[in-house]
Amino acid sequence: MQPVLVANKLSKKYGKVVALDSADLELYPGEVLGVIGDNGAGKSTLIKVLCGAVIPDSGEILLDGNKVTFTSPIEARKLGIETVYQNLALSPALSITDNMFLGREIRQKGFMGSFLKFLDKKAMADEARKRLSDLGLLTIQNINQLVETLSGGQRQGVAVARATSFGTKVVIMDEPTAALGVKESRRVLELIGEVRSRGIPIILISHNMPHVFEVADRIHIHRLGTRLCVIDPKKHEMSDAVAYMTGAKQPPQD
Amino acid sequence: MNKVSDDISKDLKDQPKFTTDIGEKDQDHHSFDLGEQTTLKKIQHFLHGNPTIVPVIILILSVIAFGFIAGGKFFSAFNLSLIVQQVTIVGILAAAQTLIILTAGIDLSVAAMMVLASVFMGKLSVEMGVPTLPAIAVGFISGIATGAFNGLLVTRLRLPPFIVTLGTWNIFFALVIFFTGSQSIRSSDIEVNAPLLHFWGERINLGGFVFTYGAFLMIGIFVFLWFLLNKTAWGRHVYAIGDDKEAAELSGIRTDRMLVSIYAVAGLVVAIGAWVSIGRVGSVSPTSFYEGNLDSITAVVIGGTSLFGGRGTIIGSLFGALIVGVFSSGLSIAGLDVLWQRFALGCLIIVAVGIDQWIRKVSA
Numbered sequence: 001m002q003p004v005l006v007a008n009k010l011s012k013k014y015g016k017v018v019a020l021d022s023a024d025l026e027l028y029p030g031e032v033l034g035v036i037g038d039n040g041a042g043k044s045t046l047i048k049v050l051c052g053a054v055i056p057d058s059g060e061i062l063l064d065g066n067k068v069t070f071t072s073p074i075e076a077r078k079l080g081i082e083t084v085y086q087n088l089a090l091s092p093a094l095s096i097t098d099n100m101f102l103g104r105e106i107r108q109k110g111f112m113g114s115f116l117k118f119l120d121k122k123a124m125a126d127e128a129r130k131r132l133s134d135l136g137l138l139t140i141q142n143i144n145q146l147v148e149t150l151s152g153g154q155r156q157g158v159a160v161a162r163a164t165s166f167g168t169k170v171v172i173m174d175e176p177t178a179a180l181g182v183k184e185s186r187r188v189l190e191l192i193g194e195v196r197s198r199g200i201p202i203i204l205i206s207h208n209m210p211h212v213f214e215v216a217d218r219i220h221i222h223r224l225g226t227r228l229c230v231i232d233p234k235k236h237e238m239s240d241a242v243a244y245m246t247g248a249k250q251p252p253q254d
Numbered sequence: 255m256n257k258v259s260d261d262i263s264k265d266l267k268d269q270p271k272f273t274t275d276i277g278e279k280d281q282d283h284h285s286f287d288l289g290e291q292t293t294l295k296k297i298q299h300f301l302h303g304n305p306t307i308v309p310v311i312i313l314i315l316s317v318i319a320f321g322f323i324a325g326g327k328f329f330s331a332f333n334l335s336l337i338v339q340q341v342t343i344v345g346i347l348a349a350a351q352t353l354i355i356l357t358a359g360i361d362l363s364v365a366a367m368m369v370l371a372s373v374f375m376g377k378l379s380v381e382m383g384v385p386t387l388p389a390i391a392v393g394f395i396s397g398i399a400t401g402a403f404n405g406l407l408v409t410r411l412r413l414p415p416f417i418v419t420l421g422t423w424n425i426f427f428a429l430v431i432f433f434t435g436s437q438s439i440r441s442s443d444i445e446v447n448a449p450l451l452h453f454w455g456e457r458i459n460l461g462g463f464v465f466t467y468g469a470f471l472m473i474g475i476f477v478f479l480w481f482l483l484n485k486t487a488w489g490r491h492v493y494a495i496g497d498d499k500e501a502a503e504l505s506g507i508r509t510d511r512m513l514v515s516i517y518a519v520a521g522l523v524v525a526i527g528a529w530v531s532i533g534r535v536g537s538v539s540p541t542s543f544y545e546g547n548l549d550s551i552t553a554v555v556i557g558g559t560s561l562f563g564g565r566g567t568i569i570g571s572l573f574g575a576l577i578v579g580v581f582s583s584g585l586s587i588a589g590l591d592v593l594w595q596r597f598a599l600g601c602l603i604i605v606a607v608g609i610d611q612w613i614r615k616v617s618a
Contacts, residue, residue, distance in 0.1 A: 074506045089504035091497040093564045098490050103506030105487035117486045146303070 002065055003028050004201050005050070005081070005170050010059035012045055019045040021225035022059065025203075027170060032192060032202045034216030034233070036209070038245050042225040044174075047205055051083040051172050052076030063169065074103075080169030084176060088159040092148035097121070097128045099147055100162045131161045135194050153184030160191050164200055171195060172203045177211055189215050209238045221245055301613045305558040305566055308609055309573035312556070312602075316577060320584030328587050331462035338469045341579035343368075343534055343543065345472045346527035347550035348557070348571040349479055350520035355554050356483075357496040357516055358563025359415035363404060364524050365546025366426035369539075371397045371528035373430050376439040376538035379448035386450040394525045400426060401521020405514035423547065434540040441536035455533025468530040472572075475523060479568045482519075492516055496563025552599065553578055556606045560614065577602070 007025040011018075019042045027033050037043040048054035050061065052070040060067050063079055070076045073083060090099050101124050107113035108120045129143050137157040147155060156176055163171050173192070177185040185208075192215050195202055206212050212219060213233045221228045221244050228244060229251035236252075243249035301307060320328050327333060347364045354361040371393040378389035400422070407418040444451050454468035483489035491512050494502040503509045532538055557574025559566025578599065585595045 073504055074508075077506060083504075085504060087501070089498075089501040091494040091501055091505075091564070093497045094490065094493060098494075099505075102490070102494055102502070105490065107487070117488070119485055119487060119490070 001028055003062075004064060005203075006062040007046070007050060008060045008062065010046065010049055010056045010061075012042075012049065012054060012056050018042075018225050020049065020056065020059075023222070023226045025050070025220060025227060027201050027203055030196060030199055030201055031217040032196055032204055032215050034212035034219040035203060035205045035222060036207075036212055036219060036241065036245060037222030041222045041245070043205060043222040045225075046222065047083075047172060047174060047203070050076075050203070051081060077166075080167055081172065082163035082166070082168045082170070083172040084156075084159045084163050084174065086175045086178060088155055090147050090155060090159060093146060095144045095146055096132075096150075096158055097125045097143050099158060100124070100128045100131065100165065102162075104166060127165075128161070131165050132157065134198075135161055135164070135191060137161065137191075151184065152180050153187045156180065156184070156188050157191060160188075160195065164195055164198070168200055170203065171200055172205070174205050175207065176204070177206065177208055185211065209241065213238055213241075221251070223247065298613060298615070301609075305560075305613070306570045306573070307558075308606075309557045309570050309577060313573050313577050313580065316580050316584065320580060320588070324584050324587040328584055332464065333583060333587070335463040335465055337576070337579040337583045339464070339466050339534070340583070341553075341575040342466065342468045342472045343527060343531050344546065344549045344553055344578065345572060345575040346475060346523060346530060347546050348553035348575050349472075349475050349568060350523040350527070351550040351554045352557070352559055352566065352568050352571040353479070353492065353516050353520045353523075354415065355496075355551070355559050355561060356492050356563060356566060357513060358499070358561075359408065359513075360419065360551065360561070361404065361415065361517075361520065362419040362547045362551075363400070363423040363426055364520070364550055365543040366423050366430065367397060367400045367521060368524045368528045368531060368546065369543055370400060370426045370430050370433075371525040372532050372538050373433050373439075373540065375451060375529060375532065376444065376448075377433060379451060380439050380443050386448040389448065390451070390529055393528055394522060397521040397523075397525025397528065398518050399521070401524065402514055402518040404521075405517030408517070409510040409513050430540045434538075436540055438540065439538040444532065444537065451529065451532045452536070453533060454530040455536070466533065468533055471526070471530060475526065476568055476572045479523070483568055488512075488515075493564050496565075498564070549578070552603055555610075556602055558606070558610065560610050561607070562614070565610075565614070 003026040005025070005027040007023060009022040009024065010020050011022050012020040021042075023042065023046055025046065035043050035047070045054060049056045052073040052075055055071055062068070063081070068079055070079065076083075091102065094102070106120045106123045106127070108118045112118045113120065125143050132143070135157065137154070147158060150158065160171075160173075176188050176192070180188060189211060192202060192204065204212065204216060216233055219231050219233055219241065221231065221241060223245060231241065231244070231252065240249065244251045347368065350364055351361055374396045375389050375393035378384040378392055379386045404415070404419055404422055407413055407422070408415050454466060454471055456467050457464050458467070483492060491502065491507050494505065494507060495509050495512055499509055531543065535542060553574035554566075554571045555561065555574070556577050557566070557570035557572070559570055581598055581602065582595050585598060586592070
């Protein structure tokens with residue numbers, strides 16, 4: 001099976017610090033790939049390269065088998081790589097609808113839209129409502145509610161709904177449960193399942209081992225700027241993963 | 255003994271209640287919050303969602319108050335329409351200023367930009383024989399260019415807008431002195447050579463209310479900007495940038511390009527103000543509107559727009575400008591010294607920013 005996204009020998013140096021040392025990564029269709037690693041292992045640089053926020057010194061990225069390069073998250077997003085940032089990148093003072101369509105607004109048809117550039121607020125609200133209910137987030141009643149009035153989990157839901165709405169090929173989620181309570185984290189993990197069931201593969205970066213082991217199909221362990229190994233969460237214990245991550249134990253040879 | 259057992263039983267009673275509270279909170283975080291609200295919190299939330307209400311209330315209260323203090327003279331059609339005439343220029347500057355402040359910026363140079371644009375219009379048409387309309391067009395271009403210049407400095411050099419516009423305020427002012435040689439262009443010369451420049455100062459009488467065309471234009475500018483801010487993607491992006499620039503960037507908004515365009519649009523609005531100001535003042539004076547920068551900021555702040563960006567309405571700034579007008583008119587009719595007008599205005603600014611800070615705490 002052809003991977004959706006491939007990172008091939010990516011390298012990145014900051015001065016003398018090697019953040020990425022010819023790192024590889026493969027993401028297959030319909031899977032959740034967990035990415036774990038110790039602090040400073042270079043996993044956040046890896047993710048930033050994949051989402052376009054950092055330009056690598058060398059190496060290549062293949063999307064659906066085609067070599068792609070991007071110099072900003074906007075370009076990566078145009079190619080279908082959406083990122084749910086740890087801070088969510090939402091505008092709290094704008095409504096749910098405004099946020100979901102920020103930068104990709106729908107204009108009214110005809111003269112009002114093409115000449116006066118008026119927004120089609122109804123179409124956007126309908127679409128936003130549909131997206132949210134698709135993801136089982138119907139608890140949000142008023143689609144024109146301001147985002148700042150939402151709870152942390154609901155905000156995460158809006159950010160995920162936005163990321164999965166526009167012909168997305170890959171969703172990258174950076175620490176989606178880090179700021180949430182137990183119950184809200186649970187909701188977000190269910191949300192990850194919803195997205196996967198719709199056929200969109202996910203790269204999940206998290207420090208939370210139980211969460212990664214619960215939802216990931218494969219786990220990519222990053223160490224010293226490169227991929228140490230990929231393990232199957234059903235065949236390995238969490239304690240093994242931590243041991244590989246920290247170098248206390250040699251990774252399996254396969 | 256009794257007391258202790260009471261305490262224990264109270265503890266026991268508290269225990270389950272505590273756990274059910276947690277359960278409710280998890281099930282529906284939002285409605286739980288609402289249940290706990292005090293009246294004050296409700297007011298805070300309401301004002302948070304409707305930031306224009308505060309200036310409207312202040313405007314109504316101050317009109318009533320000055321009606322009592324200054325009597326019927328204040329309420330005369332002549333005086334009320336005079337207030338509108340007097341706030342026209344500051345109102346237009348405040349409209350431009352609102353766009354900048356919504357992006358969490360500030361523009362100290364708006365009045366200098368306006369005088370520079372009016373100098374171009376006056377110089378070209380009165381002294382250099384250029385037809386009036388092209389001269390006005392040059393003034394508009396000057397406004398757009400000076401605005402865009404501010405925007406470019408803010409985005410390219412990553413300097414704080416406060417510093418950039420503090421600098422360009424002085425630069426634009428120096429240019430005004432350079433082009434005019436500190437000489438005013440007389441009203442009578444304008445009337446002879448380019449009467450069109452006085453167009454917006456023409457008055458019409460509507461049943462005792464005397465309005466200049468400029469006052470209607472000011473209202474028109476506010477309505478137009480309201481549509482722009484609320485009905486177009488451009489407008490939504492203004493708010494998004496002021497709210498959280500990084501988030502806006504990650505959402506795919508080209509924030510630098512947007513900021514330059516916002517400063518340029520503000521510059522165009524300012525240039526329209528330049529034309530109106532010639533009609534209002536009659537002459538083109540290089541030293542006029544020296545306090546226009548701060549007056550426009552005052553109007554925006556009193557109008558409920560947050561200096562921290564992303565929050566506020568354009569219509570609020572119109573009310574803000576009117577409040578300033580009502581205060582100075584009311585206080586002078588009541589016979590108070592100008593120094594007390596300034597004193598009152600100062601208090602109003604501090605109260606307005608204080609209210610804004612308090613309202614913003616809702617989201618924290």
